[in-house]
Amino acid sequence: MKQFSIFILLLLFSCAGNTACWELVSSDDGFWIKTTNDDQHALLVAYRDAKPQLLLILNTVSPEPDQSIPAKIKIDRGTWLQSSLIPLEKRSGQIIFRLETGSKLKDELISRLIAGINLSVHFNFDPHKNTTIVFSLHGFTVAFNDLLIANEIGSLDHAWLFKHRKDRELYCLLTTNISLRAMEYRLQNKSYAQTLTLIPKTQHSIIDQNFDEIIEQVYQLPYNDLPYVPRAEKYLMFSRCMK
DSSP states (O other): OHHHHHHHHHHHHTTTTOTTOOEEEEETTEEEEEEEOTTSOEEEEEEETTEEEEEEEEEOOSOOOSSOEEEEEEETTSOOEEEEEEEEEEETTEEEEEEEEOHHHHHHHHHHHHHOSEEEEEEEEETTEEEEEEEEOTTHHHHHHHHHHHHHHSOSOHHHHHHTTOHHHHHHHHHHHHHHHHHHHHHTTOOHHHHHHHSOOOSOHHHHTTHHHHHHHHHHSOGGGSOSSGGGGHHHHHHHHHO
16 A cells, blocks of 8 residues: 555646646556545546546545445446445545446456546435436546556656656657647637647657657648547557557
């Protein structure tokens, strides 16, 4: 459980004022994406041993249970699916649970989250009261793309990649980010000339000498072929560059 502790300090201060977002959280132990709902309950998603893992951080002053709690989860208006909440750690005003699901659902879970709008978790924490917590999946796919890339290359920090001589990874990350921003500006009906001035140079000569060409390639795409949410295609674009 010690590996989770470093994340909690980050989580308490992240995404403040925006309860409908997902964001990447990183430390030396790995990467998670997380969101917080209106009641300040948090949900985290990561990969462990090539399987998705969910943590629920319950905002409560109740004592930590001494055994797992039966639970159900539902995505949008789908059927309730059996799961359980396994207590991991008690903190001031919070209890951390691992949300455990069956192996079949675990394999399908990410696809369902990407396609969903809301995730509901239902459980009996208080014997006299049923509790249902709802998390928005708005922004999940974008954050999940960052999670996949971070897990693959070790960081999204440009300085870290440069220091560790991950030149190919840095090149593909920078060009992907430029292309995504260009797509977003094009979807806002910005002209090619406007986009050239709106996106700052990277200060990496190998990128900047091809800067105009990277943006021009975006403007050569048929408009109808542009993704509705460009950043939801980030991992795919990055992977194509790496190949």
